[in-house]
Amino acid sequence: MIGLFTAEEVRAAEEPLLAATPEGALMQRAAAGLAAVCGRLLGPVYGRRVALLVGSGNNGGDALFAGARLAGRGARVTAVLLTPDRAHGAGLTALRRSGGRVVPARNPGAEAVVARADLVLDGMLGIGGRGGLRQDAAVLARAAAAGAGITVAVDVPSGIDASTGEVDGVAFPAMHTVTFGAVKRGLVVGEGRGHAGQVHLVDLGLDPHLPTPTAWQLTDADVAARLEPPSAGDDKYSQGVVGVLAGSAAYPGAGVLCAGAALRTRPGLVRYAGGAADGVRAAWPEAIVTEGGPGGAGRVQAWVVGPGAGTDDAARTVLAEVLATDVPVLVDADALTLLAREPDLVRRRSAPTVLTPHDREFARFGTEVGTDRIGAARRLAADLGAVVLLKGDATVVADPDGTTFVNGTGTADLATAGTGDVLSGIAGAVLATSAATGLPAVEAAAVAAHLHGRTGQLAAQRGPLVAGDLVRRLPEAVGRVRGVGPAVLGDSPA
Ligand SMILES: NC(=O)C1=CN([C@@H]2O[C@H](COP(=O)(O)OP(=O)(O)OC[C@H]3O[C@@H](n4cnc5c(N)ncnc54)[C@H](OP(=O)(O)O)[C@@H]3O)[C@@H](O)[C@H]2O)[C@@H](O)CC1
Numbered sequence: 001m002i003g004l005f006t007a008e009e010v011r012a013a014e015e016p017l018l019a020a021t022p023e024g025a026l027m028q029r030a031a032a033g034l035a036a037v038c039g040r041l042l043g044p045v046y047g048r049r050v051a052l053l054v055g056s057g058n059n060g061g062d063a064l065f066a067g068a069r070l071a072g073r074g075a076r077v078t079a080v081l082l083t084p085d086r087a088h089g090a091g092l093t094a095l096r097r098s099g100g101r102v103v104p105a106r107n108p109g110a111e112a113v114v115a116r117a118d119l120v121l122d123g124m125l126g127i128g129g130r131g132g133l134r135q136d137a138a139v140l141a142r143a144a145a146a147g148a149g150i151t152v153a154v155d156v157p158s159g160i161d162a163s164t165g166e167v168d169g170v171a172f173p174a175m176h177t178v179t180f181g182a183v184k185r186g187l188v189v190g191e192g193r194g195h196a197g198q199v200h201l202v203d204l205g206l207d208p209h210l211p212t213p214t215a216w217q218l219t220d221a222d223v224a225a226r227l228e229p230p231s232a233g234d235d236k237y238s239q240g241v242v243g244v245l246a247g248s249a250a251y252p253g254a255g256v257l258c259a260g261a262a263l264r265t266r267p268g269l270v271r272y273a274g275g276a277a278d279g280v281r282a283a284w285p286e287a288i289v290t291e292g293g294p295g296g297a298g299r300v301q302a303w304v305v306g307p308g309a310g311t312d313d314a315a316r317t318v319l320a321e322v323l324a325t326d327v328p329v330l331v332d333a334d335a336l337t338l339l340a341r342e343p344d345l346v347r348r349r350s351a352p353t354v355l356t357p358h359d360r361e362f363a364r365f366g367t368e369v370g371t372d373r374i375g376a377a378r379r380l381a382a383d384l385g386a387v388v389l390l391k392g393d394a395t396v397v398a399d400p401d402g403t404t405f406v407n408g409t410g411t412a413d414l415a416t417a418g419t420g421d422v423l424s425g426i427a428g429a430v431l432a433t434s435a436a437t438g439l440p441a442v443e444a445a446a447v448a449a450h451l452h453g454r455t456g457q458l459a460a461q462r463g464p465l466v467a468g469d470l471v472r473r474l475p476e477a478v479g480r481v482r483g484v485g486p487a488v489l490g491d492s493p494a
Pocket residue numbers: 014018026027030055056057058059060062124125126127128129130131132133134137154155156180
C-alpha cells in the first residue's frame with residue numbers, strides 16, 4: 001500500500017530529518033532524483049532546451065540545482081525567475097557555474113523561453129504554496145500548457161493544494177510530478193490528480209519520521225492479496241453468496257449488469273431478487289432468480305441494493321428489510337436517494353454498510369462534496385457509521401474510523417451509463433467473502449474500485465466502452481491483477 005500524506009504531515013516529518021542532516025543535503029538528494037527523472041524523460045540530454053520556472057522558496061531551489069545538473073550534461077538551461085531578488089542564492093550560483101542562463105519572468109521573451117523548451121520544470125511553488133497562483137505564475141503555467149515541451153512538476157504542481165488537490169484558478173499542468181519523501185494526497189485526489197500526471201517518488205530518508213498514514217492507495221499486488229483465488233476446499237457457498245436487489249421493469253439493465261458483475265468477479269453464487277427477473281434469467285442462467293423479494297431469496301453473505309430499483313414505497317420496504325439484516329449491505333443509486341431521507345436506517349446497523357454515491361447523490365445527504373473529497377467522504381462516513389465510496393475520477397473510500405483509500409486506477413471512458421451498476425456488483429461480490437476472509441468493508445470497497453478501474457482501462461484499450469464491456473472483461477482484469485498475463489498499463493504513483 002502507498003501511504004498518502006498531507007503537506008503538514010510532510011513538513012513535520014522533515015523537521016527532525018533536516019536537523020539530523022548537513023545543511024543543504026536534503027535539497028541535493030531531491031535535486032539529484034529530479035534531474036535523474038528529467039534525464040530519463042528527455043532521452044539524450046545534450047543540446048536539449050530546459051526551462052526552469054523558479055519561485056522564491058525551496059521548491060525553486062530544487063529546480064535550480066536540478067537544472068545545474070542537467071546543464072552539466074550539456075542541456076541548454078534557462079531559469080525564469082518570478083522574484084529575481086528572492087530566488088535561492090546557492091541554487092542560482094550552481095546553475096550559473098554550470099553554464100545555465102537566467103531571465104526575470106517580467107522580461108519580454110520569458111514566455112518564449114517556456115514555449116520553445118523541450119522540458120519545462122515547475123519550481124514555482126511546493127508545499128509552501130498558499131491559495132491560487134499569482135498572476136505572473138499563472139501566465140507561466142499557461143505558457144507551459146500551450147508549449148510542446150514535457151512538463152514536470154517539482155514536488156507538487158504549482159497551484160494545487162498539496163493536501164486536498166484543490167485548484168483555485170490556474171495550476172501547472174504536469175505530465176510528470178517528481179515528489180520528495182512521501183506522496184502528497186493532493187497528487188492523487190481531486191483536480192490535483194489531473195494536474196500531477198505520472199507521480200515519481202524520490203526517497204529522502206523521510207519514512208522513519210512520517211506518521212502512520214490514515215490515507216492509502218492500493219497497488220495491483222495489494223488487491224491480488226485481498227482477492228484470493230478459490231482453493232481445493234471451496235464450494236459455491238464458501239465463495240460468498242451475493243444477493244442482488246437491482247433493476248426494475250423500467251430499468252432491467254441495471255439488474256443484468258449488477259448481477260453479471262457479481263458473477264464475473266467471484267462466481268460462487270448470486271441470488272437475484274430484484275424487479276427484473278425475466279431479464280436477469282435470460283442474461284445469466286447461472287444466477288438463482290426469485291420473485292419474492294429479499295425475504296424469499298435464501299441466505300446471502302452480502303446484499304447489493306439500489307441500482308435501477310426505483311424510489312417507490314415497495315423499494316423503500318425492500319431497503320428497510322435488507323438494512324435490518326445482519327450481513328454487509330451495499331447501498332447505491334435509487335436506494336441512496338431513499339436512505340438520504342431516512343439516514344437512521346443505516347445508523348442503527350451493526351453489520352457493515354457501504355454507500356456508493358457520486359457527487360449529486362452525496363449532496364442529498366445534506367452537504368455538497370466541495371473541494372476536499374477525502375474530508376467530505378470521511379465526514380459522511382463518520383456521521384452515518386458507514387463506509388462511503390465517493391465516486392469520481394479518483395474514487396475516495398472512507399471508513400467511519402477515518403481510514404481512507406484513494407483509488408489510483410480507472411479512465412474517463414468510465415463516464416458512461418451503467419458503469420456504476422457494475423461497480424456495485426463487483427463490490428457486492430468482494431463484500432460477500434469479507435466475513436470469511438476478515439477483510440474490512442472499507443478494504444473490500446477499495447478493492448472493488450481498483451478492480452473496476454483496471455477493467456475500465458482494459459476495456460478502453462479497444463476504444464469507447466459500454467458498461468457491458470466491463471462485465472465481459474472482468475475475469476481478464478482479475479487475472480491480470482493477480483499477475484496472470486501482461487500487466488494493464490496503469491497510473492499508480494511511484
Ligand atoms: N523542507 C525540506 O526538508 C525540503 C524541502 N524541499 C522543497 O521545499 C519545498 C517547500 O519549500 P518552501 O517551504 O520554501 O516553500 P515553497 O513551496 O517553495 O513556496 C514558498 C514561497 O512561495 C511564495 N508563495 C506562496 N504562495 C504563493 C502563491 N499562491 N503564488 C505565488 N507565490 C506564492 C511565498 O512567497 P511570499 O508569499 O513570501 O511572497 C514563499 O516564499 C518543497 O515543496 C520541496 O520542493 C526539498 O528541497 C527537500 C527538502
